[in-house]
Amino acid sequence: MEFRDLKKQYKALKDKIDCAVNETITSSRFISGPQVKELEERLAGYVGVKHCVTCANGTDALTLALMVWGIGEGDAVFVPDFTFFSSGECPALAGATPIFVDVDKRTYNIDSEKLEKAVEKVIADGKYTPKVVVAVDLFGLPADYNAIKPVCQKYNLLLLEDGAQGFGGRINGKKACSFGDISTTSFFPAKPLGCYGDGGAVFTDNDEWAALLRSYAVHGKSGNDKYNNVLVGMNSRLDTIQAAILLPKLKAFEDYELDSINKSAEKYNEMLKDTDLLLPKIDNDFYSSWAQYTVQLPDGVDRSFLQSELKKSEIPSMVYYARPMHSQGAFEKTDSSNADCPVTEELCKTVLSLPIHPYLTDEDIEKVCSCLKTALDKVR
Numbered sequence: 390m391e392f393r394d395l396k397k398q399y400k401a402l403k404d405k406i407d408c409a410v411n412e413t414i415t416s417s418r419f420i421s422g423p424q425v426k427e428l429e430e431r432l433a434g435y436v437g438v439k440h441c442v443t444c445a446n447g448t449d450a451l452t453l454a455l456m457v458w459g460i461g462e463g464d465a466v467f468v469p470d471f472t473f474f475s476s477g478e479c480p481a482l483a484g485a486t487p488i489f490v491d492v493d494k495r496t497y498n499i500d501s502e503k504l505e506k507a508v509e510k511v512i513a514d515g516k517y518t519p520k521v522v523v524a525v526d527l528f529g530l531p532a533d534y535n536a537i538k539p540v541c542q543k544y545n546l547l548l549l550e551d552g553a554q555g556f557g558g559r560i561n562g563k564k565a566c567s568f569g570d571i572s573t574t575s576f577f578p579a580k581p582l583g584c585y586g587d588g589g590a591v592f593t594d595n596d597e598w599a600a601l602l603r604s605y606a607v608h609g610k611s612g613n614d615k616y617n618n619v620l621v622g623m624n625s626r627l628d629t630i631q632a633a634i635l636l637p638k639l640k641a642f643e644d645y646e647l648d649s650i651n652k653s654a655e656k657y658n659e660m661l662k663d664t665d666l667l668l669p670k671i672d673n674d675f676y677s678s679w680a681q682y683t684v685q686l687p688d689g690v691d692r693s694f695l696q697s698e699l700k701k702s703e704i705p706s707m708v709y710y711a712r713p714m715h716s717q718g719a720f721e722k723t724d725s726s727n728a729d730c731p732v733t734e735e736l737c738k739t740v741l742s743l744p745i746h747p748y749l750t751d752e753d754i755e756k757v758c759s760c761l762k763t764a765l766d767k768v769r
């Protein structure tokens with residue numbers, strides 16, 4: 390069994406993907422070919438925002454957003470403590486100070502009350518200027534934007550939605566990657582919508598920011614003249630070949646993959662409901678794209694023992710994430726390491742992610758659940 394079965398997905402889409410790749414190579418428009426523009430239009434339409442600017446990966450997407458806003462030294466950027474490293478890496482790379490905020494135990498996303506307290510504290514301390522909130526849609530579930538946006542408005546903060554894992558999620562029908570002043574996603578192969586290498590995109594309704602994003606992503610070029618460099622930017626484009634692969638993948642994602650992965654999550658919920666595992670909680674009005682299906686183990690259960698028991702039956706499992714952001718070595722001896730995040734500390738010890746993807750069968754899920762239950766009985 391695969392944790393996320395990209396081979397099985399390729400088998401299902403092989404004809405379309407092979408054709409898309411061949412077409413790109415035949416036309417040899419490897420950089421900024423017509424498929425890139427077509428994909429950007431499709432993505433903007435799907436998400437429901439005015440502009441989509443593709444780029445080289447989800448990390449660059451975050452960096453580009455921070456460049457557009459001129460974030461740098463002296464600025465505070467609020468980031469959940471429980472996330473992938475990029476969410477905090479990009480603000481730090483920009484010269485700003487990430488302020489790590491604890492998350493909600495059940496949704497894994499940033500806790501809006503603790504966010505407000507963290508903003509108040511930064512203002513009271515007076516060392517940094519609060520500028521941006523990076524809200525991460527962890528494991529496919531949109532963050533609680535109904536609670537986060539009022540905090541941003543109250544303190545005049547920009548909202549950056551890190552939708553690297555959230556693409557396809559929604560709240561009340563409104564799609565992930567449309568909640569931020571700027572939103573980003575990643576097409577890393579294992580993300581909800583993945584390509585066959587690195588890729589990313591930035592979304593915004595703001596015309597001026599969209600123009601700046603396009604410039605910063607291509608060496609700070611001016612509007613139509615790519616050899617007139619008016620800004621210092623980066624080389625961060627999505628390859629034509631990746632755009633061509635993403636077009637049929639986006640169609641499958643819309644047509645059935647999202648639906649299928651949600652059925653798998655429901656099946657897990659149903660089969661694990663009588664255990665003392667804490668299952669992922671999706672509030673009413675929320676819809677997840679299930680980048681991960683992550684459970685919490687009861688107190689005192691040996692996680693590595695459980696993982697090795699699963700492994701004996703060839704069931705892969707992963708720990709996302711084993712370390713709070715504020716404890717990462719890169720932030721040692723910086724102000725970012727001073728964070729009070731007890732929920733994150735606990736989660737890092739108890740979370741376990743199980744195999745999930747749109748091509749997982751009911752039999753696979755039954756096998757995972759029965760092995761997991763047997764192993765849980767053994768540890769007691």
Ligand SMILES: *Cc1c(COP(=O)(O)O)cnc(C)c1O
Pocket residue numbers: 446447448449472473475476525551553554575576577587588589
């Ligand atoms: C994967 C990920 C990123 C970075 O995306 P890349 O395409 O790998 O650079 C950023 N934020 C989160 C939450 C992620 O999961």
